[in-house]
Amino acid sequence: MTYLDRTVPESSVEIAFTRHAAEFAPRADRWDETATGPRAKTLRMREHEIVFEEGDAADRLYEIADGAVMLYKMLPDGRRQVLEILGQGDLFGLSGGDAHDCTAETLSASGFRVVDRRDAEASVAGQQKISLCLRDRLTFLHEHAVLLGRKSACERVATFLLWMALGRARRAGGAPATNTAVIRLAMTRQEIADHLGLTIETVSRVISDIRRRGIVVADGQDRLRVPDVRLLARMSSVH
Amino acid sequence: MTYLDRTVPESSVEIAFTRHAAEFAPRADRWDETATGPRAKTLRMREHEIVFEEGDAADRLYEIADGAVMLYKMLPDGRRQVLEILGQGDLFGLSGGDAHDCTAETLSASGFRVVDRRDAEASVAGQQKISLCLRDRLTFLHEHAVLLGRKSACERVATFLLWMALGRARRAGGAPATNTAVIRLAMTRQEIADHLGLTIETVSRVISDIRRRGIVVADGQDRLRVPDVRLLARMSSVH
DNA sequence: CGAATAGTTGATGTATCTCAAGCAGGGTGG
DNA sequence: CCACCCTGCTTGAGATACATCAACTATTCG
Numbered sequence: 207m208t209y210l211d212r213t214v215p216e217s218s219v220e221i222a223f224t225r226h227a228a229e230f231a232p233r234a235d236r237w238d239e240t241a242t243g244p245r246a247k248t249l250r251m252r253e254h255e256i257v258f259e260e261g262d263a264a265d266r267l268y269e270i271a272d273g274a275v276m277l278y279k280m281l282p283d284g285r286r287q288v289l290e291i292l293g294q295g296d297l298f299g300l301s302g303g304d305a306h307d308c309t310a311e312t313l314s315a316s317g318f319r320v321v322d323r324r325d326a327e328a329s330v331a332g333q334q335k336i337s338l339c340l341r342d343r344l345t346f347l348h349e350h351a352v353l354l355g356r357k358s359a360c361e362r363v364a365t366f367l368l369w370m371a372l373g374r375a376r377r378a379g380g381a382p383a384t385n386t387a388v389i390r391l392a393m394t395r396q397e398i399a400d401h402l403g404l405t406i407e408t409v410s411r412v413i414s415d416i417r418r419r420g421i422v423v424a425d426g427q428d429r430l431r432v433p434d435v436r437l438l439a440r441m442s443s444v445h
Numbered sequence: 446m447t448y449l450d451r452t453v454p455e456s457s458v459e460i461a462f463t464r465h466a467a468e469f470a471p472r473a474d475r476w477d478e479t480a481t482g483p484r485a486k487t488l489r490m491r492e493h494e495i496v497f498e499e500g501d502a503a504d505r506l507y508e509i510a511d512g513a514v515m516l517y518k519m520l521p522d523g524r525r526q527v528l529e530i531l532g533q534g535d536l537f538g539l540s541g542g543d544a545h546d547c548t549a550e551t552l553s554a555s556g557f558r559v560v561d562r563r564d565a566e567a568s569v570a571g572q573q574k575i576s577l578c579l580r581d582r583l584t585f586l587h588e589h590a591v592l593l594g595r596k597s598a599c600e601r602v603a604t605f606l607l608w609m610a611l612g613r614a615r616r617a618g619g620a621p622a623t624n625t626a627v628i629r630l631a632m633t634r635q636e637i638a639d640h641l642g643l644t645i646e647t648v649s650r651v652i653s654d655i656r657r658r659g660i661v662v663a664d665g666q667d668r669l670r671v672p673d674v675r676l677l678a679r680m681s682s683v684h
Numbered sequence: 685c686g687a688a689t690a691g692t693t694g695a696t697g698t699a700t701c702t703c704a705a706g707c708a709g710g711g712t713g714g
Numbered sequence: 715c716c717a718c719c720c721t722g723c724t725t726g727a728g729a730t731a732c733a734t735c736a737a738c739t740a741t742t743c744g
Binding site: 598647 | 733734735
């Protein structure tokens with residue numbers, strides 16, 4: 207019995223392309239021209255489709271209306287590092303230069319609001335929103351560098367699960383009222399491993415171990431229940 | 446003979462505090478009130494002084510006029526991760542929330558331009574400068590996540606040396622005209638190790654190895670000469 | 685000159701990776 | 715409807731890159 211399967215929502219029907227078809231089709235073909243406002247387009251994509259690839263022109267900004275996206279980079283020999291996991295409300299596509307510095311791929315079926323980069327940067331409000339998002343991202347990447355550079359496999363997995371358990375709530379700031387949480391992973395072991403700088407097998411072993419110790423409990427197919435989030439926090443060496 | 450010693454420029458004489466004195470003195474005492482423009486102050490600090498600590502109120506922005514700074518985070522048990530190495534022209538102090546998410550410490554004697562965060566964010570030009578800097582930082586942290594998550598000790602050190610060899614030039618974009626470079630490290634082995642997610646001993650061993658293979662040559666006390674930067678690039682698995 | 689600090693090098697240990705086999709669930713088609 | 719296959723996951727055994735521990739050397743500074 208797999209206790210942590212990736213979700214297959216398959217709720218989006220707008221786009222008929224398969225993943226591979228989308229990769230070979232001109233990008234513009236995938237725009238849904240439904241305007242949500244001046245100069246804003248919406249875009250729907252299935253699970254595991256590529257939004258843009260490293261090196262593509264970085265002329266558009268994406269805001270996640272629903273769904274989830276991962277950003278990653280590849281080394282020439284195939285090693286992959288998943289840099290960030292993004293969810294509802296997050297902005298992506300803001301690279302340093304003219305080209306994207308990483309690839310963006312959906313984790314589940316997702317909807318995006320797409321705006322031209324120049325338009326977004328034109329208004330003060332847009333600038334502020336971008337800045338806010340960049341700062342959040344920076345803070346996360348700092349925390350993640352600590353994880354990758356200095357934490358053990360066990361601490362890495364615990365930190366990741368804790369992060370998933372707190373979810374978007376962590377942004378709101380207030381500590382959650384309850385000590386229990388339910389996690390929906392929506393990621394494969396490979397994706398988790400590539401995010402945490404580990405191998406598939408190590409991730410699997412650590413999660414098995416954490417389950418054996420009762421810190422998380424399998425709860426249906428793609429869900430983990432965390433009876434006491436504080437136990438996870440203790441394992442993860444967050445201060 | 447140590448071939449890679451940290452620089453001790455000791456060119457700044459404005460501040461009389463020792464490192465420890467500065468740590469215990471109220472932060473405001475260290476401001477040099479010489480105004481360089483409306484609401485801009487300058488600040489000089491010695492080598493290895495702390496500019497701010499994780500948790501301090503993030504109400505000021507710092508721009509490096511000269512010198513170098515590292516940002517780092519600590520785990521409760523003393524493990525440290527050096528997140529970024531900053532130099533002339535770089536901005537720092539822009540954390541996500543109201544408090545700094547990391548500590549900033551000078552690597553060498555440095556001068557800063559200090560502005561109130563609200564003032565900097567008020568102008569469009571300021572916003573743009575901040576955004577530009579944040580984006581550069583993001584790109585670097587992405588690259589560094591690949592290093593920490595997926596590269597071997599050898600690749601990490603080579604990547605780091607390559608980064609130091611290219612120096613600020615990497616921002617200009619154009620490939621350097623020459624294949625040779627000289628690196629001034631201005632960092633201790635411990636700082637390098639904490640940046641690369643390694644131990645002091647591993648860094649030392651790898652550098653010794655790279656020297657033995659002739660890829661870098663000791664050149665005075667704190668300098669490394671790189672006869673062919675392309676050899677470093679090959680070692681570092683950059684694409 | 686001698687103590688203190690930073691760096692190097694060697695011997696040994698171990699956390700994680702690698703390789704390999706087996707298992708579970710979900711979909712497909714006979 | 716059930717057997718089969720495919721994919722993703724788990725588990726074990728063995729290998730290894732890097733950490734740890736420890737001794738030594740070089741450099742700086744008083």
